[in-house]
Amino acid sequence: MACMIPTGFRALPLSITQLSLAAVLQCGQSFRWNVFPLFSDGAFQDNLFPTHEYRLCLRDRVVCLRQTPDILFYRSVLPGPPPLPSEDVLREQETLAWLRDYFQLDVDLIELYEQWGKRDPVFRNCRERFAGIRMLRQEPFENLISFICSSNNNIVRITKMVKTLCKHYSPALLSLPPPTDAECSSASDASLEVESYHPFPPPSILAASDISATLRTLGFGYRAEFVQKTAKMLVDAHASEQLGHASLEPAEKWLCTLRQMSTSEAREELLKFMGVGRKVADCVLLMSLDKKEVIPVDTHVHQIAVKHYGISSSSKAKGNMTSKLYDEVSSKLAAVWGDYAGWAHSVLFTSDLKAFASYGLPSPSQSPSVKERTPKKSCRSEIVSGLATPPATPTPQSSSSKRKRAIIKASSKDGELDLLPSVNDGLNMADRVKRRRRAAVTKAAEISVVA
């Protein structure tokens, strides 16, 4: 009984233990997927029918996905008239190629879960309930801007902001009605309302000087300046490069080249941007730059580390994340999980999202907020003073923000990695540039230690 393929979709055999759309697309990696419940009541719970459709607008097409425990259904919609059957085959081949890349389907998640389970008893506890959580491979620019918006913010609002950004600064690629399931008559009837789909805006658009003021009115708060300035830094630094009319702007292509760099070198580059500190940089490294071992440490990951992995909750008085504490948590967890530590971190992180307690339920729309977490008790009560002892870990890399402006101006972007001696002397204001270059060396040493 397999002929349950929704009309217009193609079927890719794929276990939900390898990929759970419900988990991965709503756990705060990407903020741009649209989610549609397919059935208004719980009529079909036999797992033969997908319960949701997920849609994402790419540059040239809208990708639509549905899922059963064993099959991933996919189709794509392009602007213009319906394609000829021959064209359609090609397009869906392209879409399939995109899927493999975006979901990194060549990585065997079962094997990873197995390894993490062997290494970590804590992981073994949550892996049953939260299978199929893997890292997406996103576009770096979108990822960067999205996580600049994430600072001091929650998933619900980040999602609103990112979608607002697209609606305002990117023309609609096409419009679609909400999904209706032809096989099942219980399709949504009342909503004939079509919705427009917008790609993520390119750097050149967001770099315009008047953008930040507008973003303020759109509710971005202080992040408005960060977004505009980062986009401008990016465009200014890479405007000279060939401006072929390809789908990606030079600045976006350059961001992709960070994938070829070492983790620490790529991080150094990211830290130059306004609104990008260690945590945001690490998110981008992990989620779009192939740095699978990187563990972004936020307050929540910190809580997990304190609760389950023996990190002392001694952050002075207030629970603020110091650079030192960040490294302590990050290296501890990296040691526990190994090579794909960043991926493992995502499983733990997602498993703690309270909203996912109601996974298979028919109507997730009733709980649009994905941000709530399991009740966490404030660990402030147990303030141990300076017991945070022996990190012995290599040097952190402070993201002294004062550098950010100057460096961008001064740095010619290629062929400048002069290998200065990695001495730890006192650093004046004037030495910050030097210090930045030196960082590459320091971090290189760091890598070998971690590895």
Next chain:
DNA sequence: ATGCAACCTTCC
């Protein structure tokens, strides 16, 4: 070099 307030807004 470390520590801390301020920052925009929304939601619990």
Next chain:
DNA sequence: GAAGGTTGCA
């Protein structure tokens, strides 16, 4: 007051 922090200044 906290939300998946970062910045700028003591």
